Amino acid sequence: MQSTSPGLTAHVLDLHKVHRNDGVDTLAIDRITASFAAGVVTAVLGPSGAGKSTLCNILAGLDQPTSGEVTVGGHNLAILSDRELTRLRRTDIGLVLEGADLVPTLSTRENLLLPMSLAGERPEKSWYESVVAAAGLKDLLQHPPVSLTPTQQQLLATARALLGRPSLLLADEPTGRLRSREGDEVMNLLEWAREETSQAIVLFTHDPIVAARADRVLVLTDGNIVADMPSPTPVKVLTKLAELDARATAMAQG
Numbered sequence: 001m002q003s004t005s006p007g008l009t010a011h012v013l014d015l016h017k018v019h020r021n022d023g024v025d026t027l028a029i030d031r032i033t034a035s036f037a038a039g040v041v042t043a044v045l046g047p048s049g050a051g052k053s054t055l056c057n058i059l060a061g062l063d064q065p066t067s068g069e070v071t072v073g074g075h076n077l078a079i080l081s082d083r084e085l086t087r088l089r090r091t092d093i094g095l096v097l098e099g100a101d102l103v104p105t106l107s108t109r110e111n112l113l114l115p116m117s118l119a120g121e122r123p124e125k126s127w128y129e130s131v132v133a134a135a136g137l138k139d140l141l142q143h144p145p146v147s148l149t150p151t152q153q154q155l156l157a158t159a160r161a162l163l164g165r166p167s168l169l170l171a172d173e174p175t176g177r178l179r180s181r182e183g184d185e186v187m188n189l190l191e192w193a194r195e196e197t198s199q200a201i202v203l204f205t206h207d208p209i210v211a212a213r214a215d216r217v218l219v220l221t222d223g224n225i226v227a228d229m230p231s232p233t234p235v236k237v238l239t240k241l242a243e244l245d246a247r248a249t250a251m252a253q254g
């Protein structure tokens with residue numbers, strides 16, 4: 001498999017996903033097409049059930065679409081072997097989940113290094129130090145994650161995903177458990193990462209104020225992209241959501 005460069009983007013083309021459980025079908029993603037550019041923080045904004053986690057998992061190669069195409073770093077995920085997909089996920093895709101997903105018996109430093117250690121790798125020293133400093137973890141490296149605040153835990157999970165310099169960083173509700181000021185610190189780290197690495201960063205959130213800090217906002221409702229907003233601001237995003245809400249109410253009333 002050819003290695004990918006940080007300039008490449010992720011794409012989804014006519015992506016459709018129906019979850020099937022006990023014979024019951026639930027439509028999660030309804031034929032969407034979107035590109036996620038390198039050097040751009042894109043927020044996918046939507047209410048609960050909109051399809052955000054489904055889209056995140058498909059882009060991460062953790063779930064397969066029912067139909068449609070997913071390309072990450074120039075690779076069509078559907079035609080990769082299991083081994084190639086595992087390698088792509090390890091080298092090119094960083095994933096940050098709500099709740100941080102840390103190992104309580106390891107120190108902060110060991111948690112940070114765990115994914116690379118498992119792959120038999122070590123980060124370059126200067127990059128490691130830059131990430132640790134940007135995440136504000138320098139004085140916490142020997143501490144177990146339970147002694148960290150929820151914000152620090154989320155910063156640790158984000159820093160861990162950044163260490164391998166993935167070309168695509170996916171963050172599913174990275175500020176979901178945090179109060180708004182605390183969420184700012186996570187967003188600051190994502191913006192720092194975009195400047196440092198020019199990676200494509202996709203943030204999945206239900207919070208319009210968090211989304212407005214991105215470079216671009218895609219509004220996802222019932223598995224559809226209903227708005228694509230470049231250069232968002234809180235006012236623009238809230239106004240768009242009110243407009244979409246009014247339109248949906250009018251349609252429901254016939």
Ligand SMILES: Nc1ncnc2c1ncn2[C@@H]1O[C@H](COP(=O)(O)OP(=O)(O)OP(=O)(O)O)[C@@H](O)[C@H]1O
Binds near residue numbers: 021047050206
């Ligand atoms: N594994 C699954 N099996 C069946 N249905 C699922 C599954 N995962 C998600 N769904 C359904 O697919 C739709 C989209 O869910 P998804 O979790 O992707 O949305 P979301 O925007 O991330 O919502 P939330 O923020 O609440 O997680 C919802 O109707 C959900 O109930």
